[in-house]
Amino acid sequence: VVTLTFKLTEVGRVSINLQTPLPLCDVVEHSSAQSGYRPGGYIAVRGGRVIGADTMIADGDHIDIFPALSGG
Amino acid sequence: MFALLRINAATGVSTLEQHNGKEFLLGGRTLSSRLVSREVVADCDPLGRKNKLFFCTGALAGTVTSSANRLSVGGKSPLTGGIKESNAGGIVGTRMAEHGLRCIALEDAPAGDAPWRVVVIGKNGVTIEDGAFLVGKGVYERSDLLSARYGKDAGCITIGPAAEKLLSASGIACSDPHGVCSRYAGRGGLGAVMASKKVAALVVLADGPHKPQYVKETEYREESKHVVKLLRENPVSALFTKYGTAAMVDICQSLKVLPTQNFRHGVLDGAEKINAQTMYDTIKARGGEGRTQHACMLPCAIQCSNVYPDADGKLLCSPIEYETMALMGSNLCLTNLDTIATMNRIANDAGVDTLDCGAAIAVAMEAGLAAFGDDQAAIALMQEIRDLTPLGRILGSGCKLAAKVLGVRHAPHVLGQAIPAYEPRGTKGMAMTYLSSPMGADHTFGFTLRDETDPLTKEGKVGLSKKFQVIGSRMDAMGMCNFVRYAVRHDMGPLLNLIKSYYDVDISPVEFDDFVKETLRIEHQFNLDAGITAKDYRFAETFYDEAQPETGEKMDITDEETAQARAW
Numbered sequence: 340v341v342t343l344t345f346k347l348t349e350v351g352r353v354s355i356n357l358q359t360p361l362p363l364c365d366v367v368e369h370s371s372a373q374s375g376y377r378p379g380g381y382i383a384v385r386g387g388r389v390i391g392a393d394t395m396i397a398d399g400d401h402i403d404i405f406p407a408l409s410g411g
Numbered sequence: 412m413f414a415l416l417r418i419n420a421a422t423g424v425s426t427l428e429q430h431n432g433k434e435f436l437l438g439g440r441t442l443s444s445r446l447v448s449r450e451v452v453a454d455c456d457p458l459g460r461k462n463k464l465f466f467c468t469g470a471l472a473g474t475v476t477s478s479a480n481r482l483s484v485g486g487k488s489p490l491t492g493g494i495k496e497s498n499a500g501g502i503v504g505t506r507m508a509e510h511g512l513r514c515i516a517l518e519d520a521p522a523g524d525a526p527w528r529v530v531v532i533g534k535n536g537v538t539i540e541d542g543a544f545l546v547g548k549g550v551y552e553r554s555d556l557l558s559a560r561y562g563k564d565a566g567c568i569t570i571g572p573a574a575e576k577l578l579s580a581s582g583i584a585c586s587d588p589h590g591v592c593s594r595y596a597g598r599g600g601l602g603a604v605m606a607s608k609k610v611a612a613l614v615v616l617a618d619g620p621h622k623p624q625y626v627k628e629t630e631y632r633e634e635s636k637h638v639v640k641l642l643r644e645n646p647v648s649a650l651f652t653k654y655g656t657a658a659m660v661d662i663c664q665s666l667k668v669l670p671t672q673n674f675r676h677g678v679l680d681g682a683e684k685i686n687a688q689t690m691y692d693t694i695k696a697r698g699g700e701g702r703t704q705h706a707c708m709l710p711c712a713i714q715c716s717n718v719y720p721d722a723d724g725k726l727l728c729s730p731i732e733y734e735t736m737a738l739m740g741s742n743l744c745l746t747n748l749d750t751i752a753t754m755n756r757i758a759n760d761a762g763v764d765t766l767d768c769g770a771a772i773a774v775a776m777e778a779g780l781a782a783f784g785d786d787q788a789a790i791a792l793m794q795e796i797r798d799l800t801p802l803g804r805i806l807g808s809g810c811k812l813a814a815k816v817l818g819v820r821h822a823p824h825v826l827g828q829a830i831p832a833y834e835p836r837g838t839k840g841m842a843m844t845y846l847s848s849p850m851g852a853d854h855t856f857g858f859t860l861r862d863e864t865d866p867l868t869k870e871g872k873v874g875l876s877k878k879f880q881v882i883g884s885r886m887d888a889m890g891m892c893n894f895v896r897y898a899v900r901h902d903m904g905p906l907l908n909l910i911k912s913y914y915d916v917d918i919s920p921v922e923f924d925d926f927v928k929e930t931l932r933i934e935h936q937f938n939l940d941a942g943i944t945a946k947d948y949r950f951a952e953t954f955y956d957e958a959q960p961e962t963g964e965k966m967d968i969t970d971e972e973t974a975q976a977r978a979w
Contacts, residue, residue, distance in 0.1 A: 346665075347650060347658050347687060379646035380897070382861055384665050391864035405662045406650045407861035409893075410733040410832055410854055 342401045343370050350376040357398050364392040367404070380407030413438075413513035418530055418537060420608035421460065421519040425537040430513075433926070436914060438513050439469040439890035440496045441926055443485030446514070447494055448933045453940035457489040457600075458577055458607040460520040466503070466568065466613070469890010470910055473508025474623045476635045477642060477712040478892035480504035482568075482585055488599035490579040490767070490809055491826040491851040493938035497601055498887060500707030500716075501585035501594035506566030509619025510534070520608045527609050531561070533616035542611035547572060549760035549797070550584050554592040557612055563590030564617035571762015574602030576799055578807035579827075580767035581606070584759070588709050593729055597764035598828060599850065600809075623913070630912040638905050639712045641898035648897045651715040652704050656733035657687035659832065663737070666866060667961040668837035670742040670830070672783050673773035674823040674954075677834040677961045681746035685736055690719070690748055699724015713894050719752045728752040728759065734854070737832030738769030739793075743776060744783035754793045761797040763807050768796055770810035770829035775802075778817035814951075821953040826851035826943065833860060835950065836959040836966055839869040843876040843968060846948050847976035849934035855893055857883045869968050873975045880976075884927045931979045948973050 343353045343366065353370045361369075363383055371377045382405045383390050396402065413435035415428045434442050443465045455461035464486045471479035482504045488495035507515065510532060517530075527542035544560075545553050550571045557567045567586040574581035581602030584592035605613075625631045642648045650658060660682055663669040667677040683689065694701040694717065701720035707730070716730040731752055739758075740751045758765045772792045775781065780802075781788035795803030805816050810829045814822030823830040828851025835842035840859030845852040857880035859872070882900060886893045891906065899906055903920045910918055918926075954966040 346661055347654060377646060380861055382662060382666070387665075387667065389666060389864065389866055403665060405665065406647055406658065408647060408650060408656065408658045408662065409858040409861065410656045410659050 341366060341396055341398065343367070344401070344403050345376065345378060346403055346405045348376060348406070350374050357396070360395045360397040362392065363390055363394045363396050363402070366396045378404055378406060381405060382407050414511050415514045415516060416512055416532070416537070417516045417518055419519045420517055420610055421521045423539040433916070433918065435513055436910070436916060437470050437889045437926060438467050438472065439481065439483045440485070440498070440884070440887040441889065441930055442514060443467045443483045443496050444494060444930050444934050446516070447485045447487065448937050451487050453487070453937050454942055455487065457487040457492070457604060462487045462604055462607070464517040464601065464604050464608070466507070466515040467890070468504045468507050468513055471913065472504045472890055473621070474635070474913065475632060475710065476909060477639050477710050478708065478895050479890065480708045481890045481892055482596065483887065483890060484583055484596040484601050486601055486604045487941070488601065489577070489603050490600035491828050493826060493851070493941050493943050494849055494934045495599035495601060496850065496887065497582070497596035497598045499583070499585045499594045499596040500892065501566070501587050502708065503566035503568055503585045503615060504890065505709065506615035506617060506619060509617070509621050510615060511619070511621040515613065517605065517608050517610060517613070525609045527611040529611055530613045531616065532614065534618045534620060545569070545611040546575070550592050550762045551760050553612065554586065554590065557592070557614065558590040561614050562617060566615040566617070567592055567612055569612040570602040570605050571760065572799060573761045573763045573796060573807045574606040576804060577603045577606055578763065578804060579603060579812070580763045580771070580807050580809045582762060582764050584762055587707055593759055594707050595759070595764070598766070598853070602762055625913050626915040627912040631909060634905060634909045634912055638898065638909070641905060642712045642895065645898045648713055648894060651713050651894055654687035654691060655715040655717050655730070657690050657731070657736060659733040660686040660736060663833060666837065666860070668834040668866070670737050670832055670834050672744055673742060673777045673821060674830065674834055675821070677837045677959055679741040679744065679746070682741060684746040685740050685748050685751065690717070690731070693748060694719060697722065697724050700726040705729065711892070713892065715894060719748070721749070728756040731755055734832045735765040735769065738766045738829065742769060742773045743789050745786055745789055747786055750786040750790060753790055757790070757793045757797050761807070763796060766831060767809040767829045768793065768806060770823055771806040771813040774810050774813045774819045774822060775806060775817060777819050777821065780817070820951060822951045824852060825950060826947055828852050834959060836954060836964040837962045838863060838866040839968065840866065840872045840875050842966060843869070843872040843973065843976050844880065846950070846968060846973040847876060847880070849931070849938050855883055856880060867962055867964050869972065873972055876976050880931065881924055881927050884930065885923070888923070888927050888930060928979045935977050935979070945970050945974055948977070
């Protein structure tokens with residue numbers, strides 16, 4: 340199970356069953372299909388490090404998804 | 412034709428010029444930086460009579476288009492010694508458009524002992540009035556006095572007591588839709604430039620007769636609705652509506668780039684006490700005058716501003732932005748939103764930039780003048796600035812000067828302007844942007860953070876920063892709010908279509924970006940002519956020698972790399 344936590348949204352945590360590792364962008368796409376929430380631009384963090392859309396995600400990963408905002 | 416109103420601050424004489432051309436059509440920073448470049452002697456004293464202040468509206472000011480009324484203020488900065496463009500929301504841009512003005516230029520300067528003046532622009536022309544009633548007053552009281560005299564709907568530009576003393580961190584305050592001068596062109600010390608001309612306030616009355624003359628009005632209104640649709644459907648823009656820029660606290664904490672303890676750390680224990688959710692919940696719980704969303708200009712579909720109330724529901728401060736929450740919060744190891752709001756209010760009343768003064772207070776704490784995390788001491792230091800004590804004047808001159816006086820080497824600035832709220836060793840893209848901005852350290856200049864797949868490496872960051880320097884500068888280039896860029900990041904078509912239906916002028920995306928790049932070239936050339944060299948585009952040496960504990964990263968960007976990032 341992979342857990343995605345969509346920060347600063349009402350969606351909160353989404354869990355996805357992964358049979359094989361998938362790129363982050365595909366995992367986010369799966370989560371969108373499941374939750375109905377499309378994050379648009381986002382910053383993904385796993386274990387305190389930023390990860391890119393093509394980073395492989397595997398069973399047991401916990402990922403925080405932040406909206407890609409900027410300061411003013 | 413676009414009108415440029417010149418006002419000589421020494422003689423009181425005003426002249427109205429009419430101009431054509433795309434730089435006047437675009438307005439905003441496209442125009443203000445060109446006028447500074449052409450008309451200000453680059454190596455002049457920024458507080459002398461050779462400097463000028465230009466107030467420019469954007470291409471779509473005064474129309475029905477959302478978020479199009481930013482006011483671009485340009486001049487030579489007393490803080491950086493280079494060119495400065497600082498822009499603000501509020502209603503001044505709208506009022507100028509109603510008078511058919513694209514630009515107001517304040518020129519020359521009277522003798523230092525000349526009386527303070529108020530410049531009033533109305534349908535009957537320009538009048539110069541006695542400004543003594545404003546002298547020594549805080550910006551909140553000035554707002555009330557200006558509203559009482561000229562009406563709440565007047566577009567007012569004023570300065571605070573810090574500017575009167577020519578402090579380098581003083582900003583220019585513009586009136587919001589409620590008649591409060593709370594929208595700041597805060598960075599670069601342009602308030603001191605206005606004060607050097609002995610202009611206490613510039614007022615644009617709400618009696619302008621000018622209405623937008625759309626070449627194709629139906630198309631224009633449809634395109635404007637389309638832009639609103641894009642803003643509302645964009646998930647990122649929509650989050651701004653709920654949380655404002657405060658959402659960055661959690662993001663930066665997670666990325667370990669939340670400025671903490673005078674940029675010594677990138678993580679703050681207790682950051683959740685000052686994050687967006689806490690602020691949202693606090694405002695909701697207190698009710699009263701508090702607002703979780705608020706428009707700084709009209710019309711605006713984003714409404715990212717807020718009104719933070721005190722425990723009794725009375726307005727304490729509006730707005731509180733992420734950069735202030737970091738520089739007056741986490742960077743001082745403070746975890747109390749009421750403290751941050753109180754400091755922000757004092758800063759607004761003094762008329763100073765919250766970033767530069769927050770950074771200076773952190774430097775003072777590192778120097779041992781107060782303890783990090785001491786709420787009352789932080790408020791007291793901010794009050795020193797408001798009271799114009801000797802220490803307050805040092806802090807109100809920005810962190811570079813404060814560090815020099817107080818013996819602190821770890822001074823967080825580039826070109827004398829405080830680093831915004833992203834620890835540069837933990838995000839090399841933002842560091843590259845800080846080091847390549849002609850304005851001094853500036854996050855809005857090229858916001859790379861969201862697109863850095865590896866924030867800790869400098870590899871590829873010259874290109875990434877330059878990409879976002881263009882994207883980030885597009886909105887400034889035509890006087891739009893920076894947050895509109897999320898909706899048009901990949902396609903400027905909707906905004907360029909508005910220009911086409913308003914003026915019947917074609918500007919292609921490529922031509923528009925060429926204007927943006929030319930502006931950057933002009934700005935860098937001004938700095939060169941002003942005597943700023945490649946060696947000035949550096950952080951303090953401590954950023955290169957000492958690793959940020961949470962990331963283990965030191966600054967490793969070279970002069971050659973920053974020069975590439977400045978080459979256009």
